[in-house]
Amino acid sequence: MRELVRSAFVIARRDFTATVLSRTFLLFLLGPFFPLLIVVIFGAATAPMSVSEQPTVAVISTPEEFSELSQARDRLQDTFGALTMVNLEHVAPTGQPQQGARYLLSGKPGVVAVLEGGLGKPHVLGTIRTQSGTAKQLRLFIAEARRSAGNDEREAVHMPVMQTSTAIPAQNVGARAITSRAGQSLLFLLTLLLAGMLLSQLIEEKSNKVIEVLAAAVPVDAIFLGKLLAMLAASLAGIAVWSSVGVGAMAAFAPAGLETMPPPAVGWPAFILLGVLYFAMSYLLLGAIFLGIGAHATSAREVQTLSMPVTMAQVVIFALASIAVGAPDANRTIAAAVFPLSSPYVMIARAAEVPGVMPHLLALLWQLLWVALFLRIASNIFRKSVLKSGPVRRRQRKTAKA
Amino acid sequence: MLRQASPHSWTGEYAVEAVDLVKDFSEKRAVDGVSLAVPAGSIFGLLGPNGAGKTTTLRMLLGIIEPSSGERRVLGHTRPIEAAHRIGYLPEERGLYPSMNAREGIAFMGALRGLKLKEARRRADRLLEENGLSDWAKKPIRTLSKGMAQTVQLLGTLVHEPRLIVLDEPFSGLDPINQGKLERLIRSRAEDGVTIIFSTHVIAHAERLCESIAIIAEGRVAFKGRVDEARERLRPIVRLRTRESDGAWRSALPSTARNEAGEWIFELPATGPEPLLKALIDGGAGIETLAIERPGLHEAFVAIAGDAAARAMEEEPVE
Numbered sequence: 264m265r266e267l268v269r270s271a272f273v274i275a276r277r278d279f280t281a282t283v284l285s286r287t288f289l290l291f292l293l294g295p296f297f298p299l300l301i302v303v304i305f306g307a308a309t310a311p312m313s314v315s316e317q318p319t320v321a322v323i324s325t326p327e328e329f330s331e332l333s334q335a336r337d338r339l340q341d342t343f344g345a346l347t348m349v350n351l352e353h354v355a356p357t358g359q360p361q362q363g364a365r366y367l368l369s370g371k372p373g374v375v376a377v378l379e380g381g382l383g384k385p386h387v388l389g390t391i392r393t394q395s396g397t398a399k400q401l402r403l404f405i406a407e408a409r410r411s412a413g414n415d416e417r418e419a420v421h422m423p424v425m426q427t428s429t430a431i432p433a434q435n436v437g438a439r440a441i442t443s444r445a446g447q448s449l450l451f452l453l454t455l456l457l458a459g460m461l462l463s464q465l466i467e468e469k470s471n472k473v474i475e476v477l478a479a480a481v482p483v484d485a486i487f488l489g490k491l492l493a494m495l496a497a498s499l500a501g502i503a504v505w506s507s508v509g510v511g512a513m514a515a516f517a518p519a520g521l522e523t524m525p526p527p528a529v530g531w532p533a534f535i536l537l538g539v540l541y542f543a544m545s546y547l548l549l550g551a552i553f554l555g556i557g558a559h560a561t562s563a564r565e566v567q568t569l570s571m572p573v574t575m576a577q578v579v580i581f582a583l584a585s586i587a588v589g590a591p592d593a594n595r596t597i598a599a600a601v602f603p604l605s606s607p608y609v610m611i612a613r614a615a616e617v618p619g620v621m622p623h624l625l626a627l628l629w630q631l632l633w634v635a636l637f638l639r640i641a642s643n644i645f646r647k648s649v650l651k652s653g654p655v656r657r658r659q660r661k662t663a664k665a
Numbered sequence: 666m667l668r669q670a671s672p673h674s675w676t677g678e679y680a681v682e683a684v685d686l687v688k689d690f691s692e693k694r695a696v697d698g699v700s701l702a703v704p705a706g707s708i709f710g711l712l713g714p715n716g717a718g719k720t721t722t723l724r725m726l727l728g729i730i731e732p733s734s735g736e737r738r739v740l741g742h743t744r745p746i747e748a749a750h751r752i753g754y755l756p757e758e759r760g761l762y763p764s765m766n767a768r769e770g771i772a773f774m775g776a777l778r779g780l781k782l783k784e785a786r787r788r789a790d791r792l793l794e795e796n797g798l799s800d801w802a803k804k805p806i807r808t809l810s811k812g813m814a815q816t817v818q819l820l821g822t823l824v825h826e827p828r829l830i831v832l833d834e835p836f837s838g839l840d841p842i843n844q845g846k847l848e849r850l851i852r853s854r855a856e857d858g859v860t861i862i863f864s865t866h867v868i869a870h871a872e873r874l875c876e877s878i879a880i881i882a883e884g885r886v887a888f889k890g891r892v893d894e895a896r897e898r899l900r901p902i903v904r905l906r907t908r909e910s911d912g913a914w915r916s917a918l919p920s921t922a923r924n925e926a927g928e929w930i931f932e933l934p935a936t937g938p939e940p941l942l943k944a945l946i947d948g949g950a951g952i953e954t955l956a957i958e959r960p961g962l963h964e965a966f967v968a969i970a971g972d973a974a975a976r977a978m979e980e981e982p983v984e
Contacts (some may be wrong), residue, residue: 270777270780273773273776273777273782274777276782277762277765277773279763281762281764285764308940359787387730467762468760472756472759472760473760473761473762474760475754475756475758475760475879476754476756476760476774476777476821478729479724479727479728479749479752479754479756480749480754480777480778481746481749482746517927606668646730646731
């Protein structure tokens with residue numbers, strides 16, 4: 264086992280370096296930006312976000328205080344122009360304990376936080392972070408409202424934020440389906456774009472005859488594992504670059520960021536982590552199969568021919584997984600979660616809709632088991648069908664040329 | 666039958682042992698019951714025309730493919746991959762990553778065989794320097810000449826200082842100067858106690874280098890043993906030129922004697938040279954020249970593997 268991992272690492276290091284340090288990798292990184300560029304050129308990306316796309320903060324206060332806050336918001340909106348502000352929604356105080364928490368749990372669409380304590384002692388409860396764009400805007404509104412009311416205090420607004428990942432209220436399930444579907448689609452898109460590359464991975468070795476050297480030196484399982492890990496690492500490097508650009512773009516064009524989306528049931532940090540893990544599993548599962556299929560191709564043309572059925576198979580798997588959205592405990596969903604190829608898509612949808620991490624740990628272990636099995640089967644098939652033949656005889660080649 | 670023994674019970678007498686190796690592909694049997702025993706520290710040649718089963722035999726010995734039946738033990742391991750760190754392999758179809766530079770190519774092959782990358786690079790630098798390729802160390806392999814690239818691959822085969830070196834048609838594609846270099850290198854490694862197995866279809870290489878050979882034809886071992894033993898299977902050859910073209914002396918020649926451009930060529934009769942010489946003199950042959958030659962490996966090969974195999978060998982391009 265140790266030797267398998269060591270050998271796989273040697274191969275993965277070579278492949279990763281060869282991939283990432285090539286000029287074509289730069290093109291690969293730029294690829295997803297081309298459609299974005301077209302959108303920008305045609306002006307769609309430059310249009311300001313609509314008010315409805317901004318998150319809403321419920322303000323539990325007297326009508327007077329809300330009015331001051333709302334006017335402050337409008338003044339700032341006029342000042343900043345293109346930058347749209349967080350929406351405010353007035354809620355009359357009822358005097359009941361924990362009114363803010365109750366309101367938040369009521370699951371009103373678009374409401375990401377509740378502001379209480381008026382202009383004097385403001386504090387926030389919700390799914391936003393202390394330094395999020397929404398929280399910063401609220402502090403700005405409060406400061407502006409205080410200044411307008413004749414309070415010339417220059418000190419920064421103290422507004423503690425109590426962050427929460429709320430349990431799902433019944434009304435919010437529908438809203439979370441958006442996050443669920445978005446997570447699934449992103450996972451599918453990335454796997455579709457990236458796992459396909461594995462089809463052509465062994466062509467280089469076969470055309471350069473390096474496969475013979477590799478197979479004599481290390482177990483075939485290690486060759487497969489090394490190649491899978493190298494391409495996974497290259498893909499994650501690509502995703503890291505795209506994500507960084509995405510975060511930068513979000514900061515520039517949509518400061519409210521993920522807050523515009525209904526928060527996933529497990530919370531954003533866990534959701535993003537699970538997203539990365541499920542991408543890795545999905546990539547490894549499909550990749551092991553693609554690597555095995557692609558290993559039989561002898562040319563780039565054959566890889567192109569193989570790409571179509573492989574893509575169609577991925578679409579079918581995605582369709583199977585999409586039945587899980589909105590019905591996390593249905594039998595069909597559980598069946599799709601057990602089927603290894605659709606399991607990562609189903610489970611990322613579950614992470615958006617149902618709290619709790621334990622099912623995900625079990626799912627990841629289950630998927631890992633299948634990765635090992637797929638790898639073993641693919642490398643056995645490869646060994647039997649590809650490595651069986653000796654070098655082409657010279658005379659046969661001469662005849663073929665003639 | 667080989668014992669399913671651990672390397673600890675390996676006596677070390679034979680670096681490679683194979684018993685009744687068979688390899689069936691869908692359309693044909695490529696190797697049919699090959700048995701070999703390669704003494705540790707020897708140079709062993711696998712001789713035969715292309716398609717005879719040499720490469721398939723080597724690939725089975727190295728564990729690249731599994732035999733359909735039969736057993737093998739390499740450096741004490743019945744699973745050759747377990748001994749991979751002590752084996753160097755140069756395949757017939759040379760395999761290098763063209764975009765890698767020479768130094769990294771050699772180091773990569775060392776790392777595959779268990780060396781730490783830093784150590785592999787250090788050794789690669791030394792080997793490149795020893796072989797006059799230091800200036801090419803950082804150049805991509807695709808920019809090297811064919812001979813240089815072959816040398817780089819050979820250095821990659823040796824970088825981890827293996828105890829068993831398997832070379833499949835190592836002289837193929839090399840010019841005479843590099844063939845000579847390779848022969849010297851093979852001898853020097855053997856002097857260090859390394860076992861070397863190489864396949865070839867060029868009899869001269871096997872004759873110059875090998876202590877033992879196996880002649881493979883149509884997937885079977887037609888002969889295995891020392892080169893001397895192969896030669897000794899044939900009687901010495903007599904080459905005779907006479908002043909007289911006919912006479913009583915002709916009855917001293919065996920019926921298989923043939924005349925090539927005025928020279929009689931035949932196997933020395935079992936009675937030995939003296940009765941033959943006496944009969945020629947008494948018969949008035951007028952001997953101009955008479956030479957008794959020990960047969961070469963080529964003649965032994967023809968006798969062992971048959972004319973068809975020999976012709977197939979001769980048809981192979983000799984680089």
